[in-house]
Amino acid sequence: MAGRFRLATFNIENLDWSPSAQDEFGRRLAVLRPQLAAIDADILCLQEVDAQRETAHAPRRFVALDRLVEGGGYERFFRAATLRPGGDAPADIHNLAILSRWPIVEQRQLYHDIVVPWRWTPPAEKGASAQPIDVAFDRPILYARIALAEGASLHVLNLHLRAPRAVPLLGQADRKSSRAIAEGQWLAAQKREGQALEARLFVDRLFDEERAPLIAVCGDFNSDAYDAPARILWGADDPSGPRGLAPLATRVDERARFTVVHAGRKTLIDQLLASPALAARCAEVAILNDGLADEATAPDPILGSLHAPLVATFRA
Template sequence: MRLATFNIENLGSDDDDAAPIEERIAVLRPQLERLRADILCLQEINAKKKVAGVRRPVDLVRLIEGTAYADYTLDITAGLKGKGPADVHNLAILSRYPVLEREEIRQSLVTPPTWIRTTAEPCDTAPFPVGWDRPIQRLVVELPGGTPLTVFNLHLRAPLAAAVPGQKSGPFAWKSISGWAEGFFLAAMKRSGQALELRLAVERIFDADPDALIAVCGDFNAEDHDTALRIACAAEDDTGSGRLASRVLTPVERGLAADRRFTVLHHGRPQVLDHILASRALFGHLDEVRIHNEMLADELVAFGRIAQPPESLHAPMVAEFSL
């Protein structure tokens, strides 16, 4: 069983600086085919075009035409109104296996914390909820032999400061360090809230079946040592309890050599921001992990020097399990 995750980056964008979809397909389709995934988790799937009044991921459908994925079950998340996908940044899973259950989790297990912004202009007069827009996608698929596998797909908040009223002078420019610092704190709160909601969803599964096969895939916008990933994994040295060791989730890429272990290049620094986490029962079947990063461009260099880049600046990751 081959399980893959790929932040495909704004597939279906109609921005002026976006590459034409034909050019994106020419680059991305070979990447998808190389993965040979039985289950493929995708992030940043846009659905700006409407069919019969409902948004549809038409560019994703075009991308997988003529590939094995065209015959897979496609599950895509809904927007905040619940009427079809959102216009941007949807999550999608393509599965070769039958889908037994599906769920979208968005602030149903965690009540968003409230905050009064101290640097806002004008000042907040009452606390506001620090919520998050992106859901967590959960599927249960039936593996050969009838074994259920739970797959989570997610995209956590990026480490870019959240907007604070009256504190920004441009899309990426701030009027004060205090305003930026509070915005950065709010972004971290959103990312941690998403990670907590994921962990609580995982705990529900372990409560029902301590030996459950669970995989969590996606763009965490966090490295192995960062808060969001530590919340998701719940390692023994964090909980301090060997009794809880069976509930730990483990990043499968830890077994790769350091010089091959990166999914993003940021200003020359290799980072693993995309992960596949496996429960102990699933990890016991792990055979191989690969990150297809051979042609990965530096995201800062690409932003400044490449006009309409068709590729994603995230590398896909694939794990193979003997199931």
Template sequence: MDVTEFRIATFNLENLDAADESALERRIAQLRPQLLRLHADVLCLQEVNAQHRPSTGQDVTAKQEGTPPPERTLAALDALVKGTPYGEYHRVHTFNPSASAAMDRHNLVILSRTAFAHSAQIHHHYIDPPLYRLSCADPPAPEDPQPVRWDRPFQHGVITTPTGARLHIINVHLRAPRAAFVPGCKDNAQTWNTLGGWSEGFFLAAVKRAGQALEVRLFLETLFDEDSQALILVTGDFNADAHEIPLRMIRGDDEDCANGALRSRILVPLENALAQSQRFSVIHGGRKQMVDHMLASQALMAWFSRIEIHNEDLNDEFATPAVVPDTPQSFHAPVVAEFVPPQKVF
């Protein structure tokens, strides 16, 4: 990292995959310039899919003998960053705990110019899955309530800043406000056959999203317990704007807490440094929304210099696919913030 400043970015790549080689080439042509423009020292990514490596004769034999298939790799991401500075960065990604390898869909990835002092993924480490019995399922759900698990973990990475201070980076992708599956309540992937089933699915989605947010906040509390002046940045796709409950849970606010002694634990949305007209990272049905955030601890605000949202060429995620069904773009704008270590006062 540069001794005077460093840049941290977040970008939802929206299902980056390598299933179709020509489609991946088009996506690389679109996404790589966006990544290069960020000039990021740390890059937090969401929705990075993983792929099985090409099969070999040994793999075929192993499959015949009942051995699990080869581990998935981030081949699409490798192709995207090949030949760029990010290709040489240190990398951590989320993984399937049972396989210790990347998940098939929606992995989180952090790329860092400098090595990680620590990295981990957190998934139900601080909250047990709540129990719930479905009311609308067909056939009826079992009598015993079943656990409701979050869709994915969040990442914690620790890097050493130019001053030698430790910076905690938390990369998140919260559940989208889209109804979760309820058995027997859909005719197909898009069509619900009852409004009751849809409503229950939407309720489950809200539980998952709020639960993820609560786990992030409980984890933050452990960091603040260790160091009240911790340098922390929570970033990623929150699938919520600044006034929605999940973001309020993670961020905290004076009016919500009503306790000035907790002020040092409240996070600041860095997009507040921009004019209201510039604060959007997604356009949905003509409505501009800010769902990709950077939340900084009070101590890190002393380092904060400026923020950019690269939304100049952003298209509508609802309208555009109907016109351009194979568009290679992401419908999320990259967000990047610049930090300058404060100078020592003697």
């Protein structure tokens, strides 16, 4: 590859805008714009990009994102973004976006394209038969193939997996009971791991098609660095194997290896995994977490983000 490039992932924390909250949005811009400038990415993967209507009956579009990048280094970048599954417009919240200095020559979203939706029937209680539940992912995965400056293809998957919050189950009168929480948490884990599996199986197809593909899988995994979703995505017990996806954040000093702080506990839930051909070109990895607020005690509204950007630099 000619020269270096920087690839970053950043959960931008419910990036929203409304005509009635212009001042609040202006305060967010004052915090987020310097963050994006510091990231200085050539390819930027964003999570939690909301979409807005400028008027009551207008279609949803990325008003907040457009205004965030306006006048900055990312304004003229190529863009890929998710749509609401089955629709032709973005969802109101939690869309994914990829911004690239170089052309995006192919893009698609994965939503049960490989792992089909399934049904689960909760265990019967006191002889009453339970109704089966249709289980589907919360949002798509975003894929983009980017033509780098010298012509090589970089495959990028942007993920935002299900958070470890109990899925509300219909028909349960007490949604805070131990049973409801246990079943809801189990179902949340199934969604999270099922979508990690869909991403991994798509990655295997890329390995089938190319001898030494350049693949990056990044985003908010909503789980710790060695939990099941990450291990599924590795594709091997040893992620440095020929088809493994290596977690690049492990190259960061352990004391700084976190992207979220919750009640004093530092966790690495935002990750960047790389195929062997890409990992071999990784020159530097940084997590921009200086001054990161604790999400358990952060004031509302949030001005910046409660996630730290993860940035990797790749050499020729």
